[in-house]
Amino acid sequence: MKNILIFNDFSPEAEHATELALLLAGKTNTNLYVWNTFDKAEETVAKELAAVSANKSTPELSEDSTGWIEKLESKLNWKSGLSPVVQFIEGVDYAPDHVLQVVKKYDIGVIVKGIAGTEDDLLHIESEALRCSTKSGCPILFIPEKVEYKAFEKMVYATDLRFCRHEIVSFLTQLAKPLNASVLIANISAQGLPYMEDNYAQSVFEEEILTPIKYENIYFSNIRERDIPKALDVLVNGMNNDLLVLVNNKYHFKELLGQEMPYYIPENIHIPLLIFPS
DSSP states (O other), X not given: OOEEEEEEOSSHHHHHHHHHXXXXXXHHTOOEEEEESSOHHHHHHHHHHHHHHTTXXXXXXXXXXXXXXXXXXXXXXXXXXXXXOEEEOOSOOXXXXXXXXXXXXTTEEEEEEEEOOOSSXXXXXXXXXXXXXXXXXXXXXXXXXXXXXXXXXXXXXXXXXXXXXXXXXXXXXXXXXXXXXXXXXXXXXXTTSOOOOHHHHHHHIIIIIIHHHOOTTEXXXXXXXXXXXXXXXXXXXXXXXXXXXXXXXXXXXXXXXXXXXXXXXXXXXXXXXXXXXX
């Protein structure tokens, strides 16, 4: 596994995502790089100036930019004994156009971002995050703000087997091995394409996917249901998978999340989403 990069905007969902990212880094023996998406010191100064101009008392200074993550590291070490290496991205302003140089310099394999939502505002994915993934070539892991804090145990890659990408399966097995997790390849025929008969689909999976990978905890399911939200609901809630893998703008992505950005995640999909660039 390559290293992990997390976007930090100092929000509660970013802190929660960082906690899970630390766990994954510790379990996979990789480094975690933290990239602050805005300068919190500048925000504090701006608040102080606003307070002074309004003749209000000066607000208390917040913690330094690293204190919050040190607490999370201590918590992880106390609970699990894991101590992943954590470093901050310095000297590069956050912007989608700068992501590729950071990914190359720090050998990043996956980007992590926390996502939020309320009862009136479903969890959603903004276009900027997907642009970062596209420009860098890295998959991006979206972690809902209230998702359970644990390492992944059951991952499902929803695809049309005829277009199943070997590099995605390889990535998932590399992630799964240190976590002792399973990987399920769920074949759901793309719109306009015929259903693959069970025996044929199984033989394609065994010859094209299973044999080259050589990972014993990889499985296959040939899904007959053509209603994508319903099929994915069964995969997530009926089969208790805890990581859903999709490809941006391909094979079931928009059928689940909508046609326009920001993409909204249905209420019943309450697990992390790993989105690969198309």
